Amino acid sequence: MKLSLGFSPCPNDTFIFDAIIHKKVDTEGLEFEPVIEDVEALNQMAFKQELDITKLSFHAFAHLLAHYALLDAGSALGKNVGPLLIAKTNIAQKEFKNKHIAIPGKFTTANFLLSLAFPRANYKTEMLFSDIEQAVLDDKVDAGLIIHENRFTYQDKGLVKLIDLGEYWESTTQMPIPLGGIVVRRSLDTAIQQAVNRVMSRSVAYALDHPESSREYVAQYAQEMDPEVMQQHINLYVNEYTRELGNEGKAAVQRMFDIAMAKGVIPVQERPPFVG
Numbered sequence: 001m002k003l004s005l006g007f008s009p010c011p012n013d014t015f016i017f018d019a020i021i022h023k024k025v026d027t028e029g030l031e032f033e034p035v036i037e038d039v040e041a042l043n044q045m046a047f048k049q050e051l052d053i054t055k056l057s058f059h060a061f062a063h064l065l066a067h068y069a070l071l072d073a074g075s076a077l078g079k080n081v082g083p084l085l086i087a088k089t090n091i092a093q094k095e096f097k098n099k100h101i102a103i104p105g106k107f108t109t110a111n112f113l114l115s116l117a118f119p120r121a122n123y124k125t126e127m128l129f130s131d132i133e134q135a136v137l138d139d140k141v142d143a144g145l146i147i148h149e150n151r152f153t154y155q156d157k158g159l160v161k162l163i164d165l166g167e168y169w170e171s172t173t174q175m176p177i178p179l180g181g182i183v184v185r186r187s188l189d190t191a192i193q194q195a196v197n198r199v200m201s202r203s204v205a206y207a208l209d210h211p212e213s214s215r216e217y218v219a220q221y222a223q224e225m226d227p228e229v230m231q232q233h234i235n236l237y238v239n240e241y242t243r244e245l246g247n248e249g250k251a252a253v254q255r256m257f258d259i260a261m262a263k264g265v266i267p268v269q270e271r272p273p274f275v276g
Contacts, residue, residue, distance in 0.1 A: 014217050020032055035051060040128075057105070065257075069186050075245055082170075086159045087162055097118070101141060101144065109179050
């Protein structure tokens with residue numbers, strides 16, 4: 001059986017999917033057709049239910065619980081890994097409601113956290129995440145919400161951090177921050193969902209146990225990225241929660257969804273987010 005598999009070209013994604021794509025682990029007879037896109041593009045494809053398995057922002061997933069279930073492995077959760085709000089100069093937090101902010105997508109977890117922290121910050125423009133720093137430098141926006149490897153490069157360009165939204169989440173909840181996860185279509189046969197769950201676990205375990213094995217594949221999609229930044233990116237987003245969510249990881253995801261439902265950000269739903 002062939003299944004579409006969506007993930008981003010970011011190092012943490014290519015790192016964990018290398019073993020699946022290149023059949024370094026047992027795929028239980030399943031064939032995977034990679035669809036490599038920016039995470040917000042993947043979010044939009046998931047809203048159209050175009051993908052069987054995909055990387056997804058947890059914000060987007062919160063709207064798609066009826067259609068997708070979260071796998072045990074592959075998620076990006078952690079501490080001190082949150083999106084950063086940056087600018088050319090310091091801006092008082094009370095002024096954010098009047099500032100033009102570039103965001104990496106409406107349904108990114110980054111924008112979800114920004115909305116929780118600053119509900120009055122409504123003047124936003126969606127941009128490709130890699131264009132946000134330059135938009136701030138060119139004064140096209142007052143501030144930018146950055147994710148991925150840009151958290152390692154903004155200071156080199158003379159930009160300043162206004163707030164780390166990961167620190168905001170952690171201080172509010174005392175839990176790791178859920179950024180993105182790997183989900184499978186609920187309409188697939190339960191046995192297929194479980195097989196995908198096992199294959200994903202093997203792929204992540206292989207990546208963590210053989211970190212050199214994926215280097216060429218990761219570099220292929222990170223051509224302009226400094227190798228040190230590439231490794232920092234992997235180290236930051238791939239951790240014990242990626243290997244397995246566990247009770248703490250699942251609790252953090254559920255807490256995020258509970259807050260979103262309580263604030264009316266998503267419809268109230270009883271369905272558990274996880275693969276059964």
